[in-house]
Amino acid sequence: MHDETGEETYAVLDGLRLHDPSRRGFASDNSSGVHPEVLRALAQANGGHQPAYGADVYTQRLQAELADVFGVDVDIFAVFNGTGANVLALQALLPRWGAVVCARTAHINVDENGAPERVGGMKLLPVETPDGKLTPELLDREAWGWGDEHRAQPLAVSITQTTELGTCYRPDEIADLAAHAHELGMKVHVDGARLANAAAWLDVPVRAFTADAGVDILTWGGTKNGLVFGECVVSFDPGLGESLRYLRKMDMQLASKSRFVAAQLLAMLDDDLWLRSARHANAMATRLRRGVDLLPAVEVTQPTQSNGVFAILPPGVADRLRQRFAFHDWDAARREVRWMCSFDTTEQDVDDFLAALEEELVRDGG
Template sequence: MQHFASDNYAPVHPEVMAAIVAANDGAAVSYGDDPVSARLQVRATEVFGERARIFPVLNGTGANVISLMAAAPRWGAVIASDVAHIHTDENGAPERVGSLKVLAVPSVAGRIGPDAVDRYAGDIGNVQRAQPAVLSLTQVTELGTVYSVADLKLLADAAHAAGLRVHLDGSRLANAAAALGVGLREITTDVGVDILSFGAAKNGGMLGEAVVVLSDDDAVAGPGGPGRLTEAVPYLRKATMQLASKTRFVSAQLLALLGEPGTPTSGTESAAEGTAADGPLWLRNAAHSNTMAARLRAGIEGAGLPEAGVRVTCPTEANVVFATLPRAAADRARAHARFYDWAPGETADRVEVRWMCAWDTTADDVDEFVRAVAAAL
């Protein structure tokens, strides 16, 4: 099935599937006390820094909820973009399950700035208000844009100065790193992220993500804060039903993407002309899906589709293209490949759509889809 609906539609990458099969060799201790999970922990310190501690979980919403619960007290609140997944697409899970109020801040092209912290810093100490405890950022944003390294550092510094911890929803973190030409550590640990939801399923995995604790300094938590993250996450993972009994099969997927201990952590330094052919699987997959999205946008513009009624609405910085077009044309194009409506268009007869590329999207897929959209118009 050809699709431009979601990178979740993509199959499991063969290298990930092979890692799962390899992990299926005999019995192993359950709940993460297995050799595969032990190797994953070693690899996490190589990729994210020696203080990193990784906790495999079952899905991205679980990773986000556990991270936020660990980083905030029960009376805490989370500052996030108005289009953040934790605010719009997780059925209120941080609030229903985590008992944490989400304080939504207007974004520009999906991104927020340090003024998001200033907006709520005055509430700290006011018993009438939910207490801001965490700044949650999404990288890549829900609108397909990417925070620069410098912007992430500014945001983290502002949050820490106010006594807040920093959470990063990294369901597409690999795509951001590939787009910026940096390793995973440069846009997490090195800029001051305290806790990370690391995505795998959208980048070639079968199922499962991870919570990665990057900084465990009590000083970054405000008065009455929850204490050390590494002490909280194991209990929260179990209490929120995110601890897999056969954790080794989730760990195997993460290892396949990150690479085994002792291998290079990033191919961005050695890859020729910005390609990622020699990099770890996370980078190869993400760079490819980003390239396919760039090809899709170039195809739309090169085929004269803007003049025919297609208007690209957001910067194309990772693996997704947003555009508006006539609703009738969008429905006709969907006969060729699945994709989702995102928002109403400029007028009642138009709609904004999201075209998402994945690790398995081919150049032929893109070119055929451009022709299908042209025919639908």
């Protein structure tokens, strides 16, 4: 059947499906659906009554399981989304006059519509990096001016694991950066929207580059790895718990039926689903990268260390290819694009995309 625009729609028993569920692209891991095991967990958490606002048995179980994952006592705060998680975590670290040093490409700087500054009330101090990663030396470019009332005080550093460029911090890199930040009197936040992809690529326990590395607070992502919605702020600093409790409500990130956020996150921990899904997404990106490396007209711009491939294409190729597969420009001025793989990306998806890319390059003369 078709709607009035001529687009084909897909009838289902209890309604109308408006998309082709067999069609997948490379635009974002946010574009993927929900993992079937997560959907089952939601159904199992349904029915009956449970206390609201995080007092339910699912949230209590999540607290215990995350303490086991990270090897230390933690305070956890389930939230709706990644931007809310980042704002909440950074607010807990800073006084009203505080500032955050981050990479220029950081999600908090370029993709959150000023929420950290407008909602969180903090100043961001971005630093240019070649690969999305901060180092102690790069931190020092903006970590100065303490006691100067004319300058927002740099009291926190935020890093993304994996970075927005698909690169991954090694545990020792985070440990060195955290130690330097702490020497300067700064706290360390990790935006872990793709934390699972980092753990899968590094093949080490996640605690090795979080709690053991000196991280103070973490936003643990789930949406990009198969959840319907939901992230979790994990604090390793026991002094932050009370602030987070009140700030979460103020930031409109406290779900009344929070058992359904916790149930999804518990499903991800069950039998290491979060790592299994991330390993698969990473493997599909590696497969894509290997195929792209065989095409001399394509210039890959970053190491492939997670589930994304970044590349520069000849003029016009991206626009034609996008008629067949969804993906985004990363830097349109230099014709750089980003291809993201997900937990549900298949080998056939990758091979079909590579075949289409090669056809467009041949058409282009490349």
